[in-house]
Amino acid sequence: MSQSFRDSAALAAHFPFDNSYARLPAQFFARQTPSNAVSPQLVKLNEALADELGLDVEWLKREAVQIFSGNLVPEGADPLAMAYAGHQFGTFVPQLGDGRAILLGEVIDRNGRRRDIQLKGAGETPFSRRGDGRAALGPVLREYIISEAMHALGVPTTRALAAVTTGQPVYRETTLPGAVFTRVAASHIRVGTFQFFAARGDTDGLKALADHVISRHYPHVRDSVRPYLALFEAVTERQAALIARWLQIGFIHGVMNTDNMTVSGETIDFGPCAFMDAYDPATVFSSIDRRGRYAYANQPAIGQWNLARLGETLLALLDPDLDKAVELANEVIKGFGERFQTHWLGGMRGKIGLATQEDGDLDLIQALLLFMQAQEADFTLTFRKLCDLAESSSNKAIFIGSFKSAEAAEPWLARWHERLARDPQSAAKRAKAMRLINPAFIPRNHRIEQAIVAAVDDSDFSLFEALLTVLAKPYEDQPSFAPYARPPEISERVLETFCGT
Structure with a gap:
């Protein structure tokens, strides 16, 4: 038996692909083999996720650098670049x-879920638009850190399977080390994917896409009287829940173009995203979001x-009567606000320790947010310290010490304690929740x-590893990592983030 045959057989056994997207019509994608990396080195393999995907971790550790650099395409993969359109900053x-990005294929994980495995930064595709198709190490590390942090925070998100350096430079404003990021997602189908077919008047392609999404993500709507309307409602519900979660943890995506909104309801594309330090609803970090859109x-x-x-893309599928289709779509769109408010308010009640609902809760929450804004209070630490105060009044000094004016907190605290008195939870149970x-x-x-600078400038990945360790348990106190909970000093503040493309 030849070595190449043995390798092929091993790869087939260890990557049991079942590539449903590659079976769609040809206009959905362009087949594309990844480009080779000159001298790849493995930065990080997410062994826990690999095991969740049903992959042989010990075998994968030996082969990861070649597979996840694009140098070795596993047997059964059907690599392709997906076609889509999109509104970018409204245009x-x-x-x-x-x-x-090149989609290697799909696997069924240990929980029976279909998952995409995609290489990001693996070379040019027919959609590169004069770009080099490569990724720099900094943005790869950033996406790895934030996507895994979002997962640990309980937010629906794409995941990081691996990061590999290529041994090749990429040229942006400066010369940077190249890297490839391996992303895992429930799928990479976006609002922009639907827009691609609608813009071309390709109703057959649009229907095939909608049917694929129903089968893959929303099989429960298949037998609805209006399955495509039920699909639209289901996507709307997931996005309302997702964006509510973003706001509850102070997350700012930074580039919410329609090609960056998945129909699966996962957070995707962590380019210029960031988390707020001091609370301010007008906060913008993205360097390309000049008007705060x-x-x-x-x-x-x-x-x-x-x-x-x-x-708009679904109108032809909703009803043969255009006026009726528009009416149906508008009802769903108008309902988004109520869906979002339900998820957001429910989560915010929990953040301030309420297990029951009263009409005045929204005013109480908004009063706290306005106070935090006026006091330039840290979003994350304010709520974390409120947990301690909910458990014991002895922690009051710690809580009010977060504000520029401790006395100014008293009126809100009085309202909060009055509300808690009508809530049935014990102090210990409330604080735990x-x-x-x-x-x-x-x-x-x-x-x-700091982690990116150390890795890019000095090939030092220790800060990257430390961040991954602490962020894997975001709801635990972890005293040994206490400095990682603190907001930045003035000299450390990062006020602008970049797309990295």
Whole structure:
């Protein structure tokens, strides 16, 4: 038996691909083999995720650097670049597509879920639009850190399977080390994927896509009287829940274009995203968001706007009567606000320790947020310290010490204690529940930047590894990592983030 045959057989056995997207019509994608990396080195393999995917971890550790650099395509893979369009900062671009990402294929994980495995930064594709199709090490590390942090925080998200350096430079404003990121997702189908077919008047392609999404993500709507309307409602519900979770942890996506909104309801594309330190609803970090379109507080409205664009693509499937189709779509879009408010308010009640509902809860929560804004209070630590105060009044000094004016906190605290008196939970039970939804640790922008600088400038990945360790348990106190919970000093603040493309 030849060595190449043995390798092929091993790869087939260890990567049991079942590539449903590759079986769709040809206009959905372009087949594309990854480009070779000159001298790849493995930075990180997510062994726990690999095991969850049903892969042989010990075997994968030996082969990972070649597979996840793009040098070795596993048997059974059907590598392709997906076609899609999208609104970018409100301007429609009829063809975007995977310009530096290649979908290797799909596997069924140990829980029976279908998962994409995609290489990001593995070379040019037909959609690269004069780009090199490569990724720099900094953005790869950033996506690895934040996507895994989001997962640990309990937010639906794409995952990080591996990071590999290529041994080749990439040229941006400066020369940077190249890398490849391996991303895992429930799928990479976006609102922009639907827009791609709608823009071309390809109703057959649109229907095939919608049927594929129903089969893959929403099989429960297949037998609905109006399955495509039920699909639209289901996507809307997931996006409302997702964006509510973003706001509850102070997350700002930074580039909520329609090609960055998945129909599966996962967070995707962690380019210029960031977490707030001091609370301010107008916070923007993305260097390309010059007008604040995607500011923290704008995210629900942008989510609704993006869903309206999805609704437009589905009109031909909703009803043969265009006026009726528009009416049906508008009802779903108008309902987004109520869906979002339900998820957001429910989560915020939990963050301040409420297990029951009263009409005045929204005012109480908004009063706290306004106070935090006026006091320039740290978003994450304010809620975490409130957990301690909920458990014992002896922790009051710690809580009010977070504010520029400790006395100014008294009126809100009085209202809060009055409300808690009508809530049935014990103090211990309330504090425990609050600590499960108010993290002690988030991926602070300055910590990410420190890790990236150390890796890029000095090939030192120790800060990257430390961040992954602490962020894997964000709701635990972890005294040995206490400095990672603190907001940045003035000199450490990172006020601008970059797309990395």
